[in-house]
Amino acid sequence: MDMENQRRVKEYAEKFGKEQVVCILGGAEAEASGLAAETVSNGDPAWAGPLAGVQLGLKAFHIFEDDIKNQVDPAVYEAQVSLMEMVLDVDAITKEVSTIRNQYANW
Amino acid sequence: MRIVHYINQFFGGIGGEDKADFRPEVREGVVGPGQALNQALAGTGEIVATVICGDSWFNENLEEAKATVLEKISKYSPDLVIAGPAFNAGRYGMACGAVAEVVSKQLGIPVVSGMYKENPGVEVYRKFAWIVETGNSAADMRKAVPAIVAMVKVFAAGQTPEPGTYIERGVRVNYMANERGSKRAVDMLVKKLTEQPFVTEFPMPEFDRVAPNQPIRDLSKAKIALVTSGGIVPKGNPDHIESSSASKYGKYSLEGVTDLTAETHETAHGGYDPTYANKDADRVLPVDVLRDLVKEGVIGSLHEYWYATVGNGTAVASAKAYAQKIAEDLHNYKVDAVILTST
Numbered sequence: 001m002d003m004e005n006q007r008r009v010k011e012y013a014e015k016f017g018k019e020q021v022v023c024i025l026g027g028a029e030a031e032a033s034g035l036a037a038e039t040v041s042n043g044d045p046a047w048a049g050p051l052a053g054v055q056l057g058l059k060a061f062h063i064f065e066d067d068i069k070n071q072v073d074p075a076v077y078e079a080q081v082s083l084m085e086m087v088l089d090v091d092a093i094t095k096e097v098s099t100i101r102n103q104y105a106n107w
Numbered sequence: 108m109r110i111v112h113y114i115n116q117f118f119g120g121i122g123g124e125d126k127a128d129f130r131p132e133v134r135e136g137v138v139g140p141g142q143a144l145n146q147a148l149a150g151t152g153e154i155v156a157t158v159i160c161g162d163s164w165f166n167e168n169l170e171e172a173k174a175t176v177l178e179k180i181s182k183y184s185p186d187l188v189i190a191g192p193a194f195n196a197g198r199y200g201m202a203c204g205a206v207a208e209v210v211s212k213q214l215g216i217p218v219v220s221g222m223y224k225e226n227p228g229v230e231v232y233r234k235f236a237w238i239v240e241t242g243n244s245a246a247d248m249r250k251a252v253p254a255i256v257a258m259v260k261v262f263a264a265g266q267t268p269e270p271g272t273y274i275e276r277g278v279r280v281n282y283m284a285n286e287r288g289s290k291r292a293v294d295m296l297v298k299k300l301t302e303q304p305f306v307t308e309f310p311m312p313e314f315d316r317v318a319p320n321q322p323i324r325d326l327s328k329a330k331i332a333l334v335t336s337g338g339i340v341p342k343g344n345p346d347h348i349e350s351s352s353a354s355k356y357g358k359y360s361l362e363g364v365t366d367l368t369a370e371t372h373e374t375a376h377g378g379y380d381p382t383y384a385n386k387d388a389d390r391v392l393p394v395d396v397l398r399d400l401v402k403e404g405v406i407g408s409l410h411e412y413w414y415a416t417v418g419n420g421t422a423v424a425s426a427k428a429y430a431q432k433i434a435e436d437l438h439n440y441k442v443d444a445v446i447l448t449s450t
Contacts, residue, residue: 002123003122003123026384031246035246044138045245045249046118046245046246047139047140047141047142047248047252048117048118048140048245049118049120050120050145052120052139052140052142053142053143053160
């Protein structure tokens with residue numbers, strides 16, 4: 001996750017409270033999505049950005065996960081997401097993100 | 108154990124490519140990955156300072172960068188320096204390597220780093236650093252940190268890392284052996300023959316094993332192509348193939364060509380005396396002889412193009428990439444066999 005996004009996530013977590021913040025990811029493959037989920041929960045795994053060594057414990061979901069998908073207006077989802085859902089490896093992505101979330105998220 | 112950590116602008120939290128001209132600065136204590144290293148080093152050593160420098164600035168001002176970084180590092184009188192890990196970031200790896208060179212030479216202390224095996228810093232600077240092999244991106248940090256820490260702990264215990272735990276440095280160390288070489292070699296051979304474990308004293312470099320193609324059944328019907336790493340190009344070297352570390356290969360027509368002469372062809376190669384190749388390039392790329400063989404009916408035909416690059420100092424990875432493209436082309440032309448000539 002780039003430094004600017006790490007900085008924003010950290011800022012919002014401090015501003016709104018960690019328990020009030022959930023991250024929605026849109027990564028196109030499993031490893032990148034998992035790394036983003038890890039960054040907002042266990043800290044930046046590359047130890048480079050503002051979240052290096054900062055364990056926010058935030059929950060991260062991928063937009064493909066049913067818990068999130070079901071809360072989105074189906075028309076909007078259809079227009080914005082469904083095309084990518086057809087071409088990407090949804091199972092691998094959701095498995096990776098949920099594994100990381102279950103391991104590190106606190107809230 | 109007092110440790111100074113060298114990192115680039117990215118891991119220093121300064122910024123990405125836009126901040127790569129960042130000049131060397133020191134921070135007391137740990138920054139970025141140093142936090143993870145320091146946690147894992149607890150009880151063994153401590154990172155007392157971190158030197159941060161932009162990758163572009165370091166590589167574009169190499170001599171000044173080496174001197175400045177050395178001066179900043181030496182102020183803290185460290186027992187060891189950690190540089191990186193740089194993974195597959197080329198300029199970062201080169202900077203870590205250059206830091207290792209100057210620190211090991213001037214301060215006489217070990218430098219531990221982590222790089223992907225194809226990072227150019229490995230090839231150029233491996234003899235100055237103890238480099239742990241890492242994955243090719245920072246996503247591998249969670250494995251790189253324990254590996255680097257394990258190596259630091261070896262030094263802290265006053266020992267030298269075991270071969271195999273770092274990327275081979277190409278440094279030979281003299282020692283007094285109890286038995287002479289011939290005896291040791293025969294002992295190893297006997298162990299090998301009886302399938303007992305043994306440790307070689309001189310590991311061979313790893314070469315690709317290429318499975319040979321099926322033999323040509325009937326040469327008189329075969330289409331033969333010429334491919335050379337000997338640098339034979341049309342006179343004037345129209346593609347400007349470099350005399351060393353070639354960045355490309357050329358594909359040239361043999362239509363109507365029966366003999367290569369000093370007027371029409373030459374070599375671009377800078378790694379051998381070109382006099383005889385320039386006088387008669389058939390000596391490297393035997394077009395004249397192959398034309399004769401076609402006439403005599405020994406081979407079916409000669410492929411209408413030849414392919415040339417310069418093997419001198421050219422990276423294996425580049426050579427492989429050229430070979431893949433050339434082979435594709437040869438397939439498309441339904442070439443049956445290739446004669447590869449070197450120098």
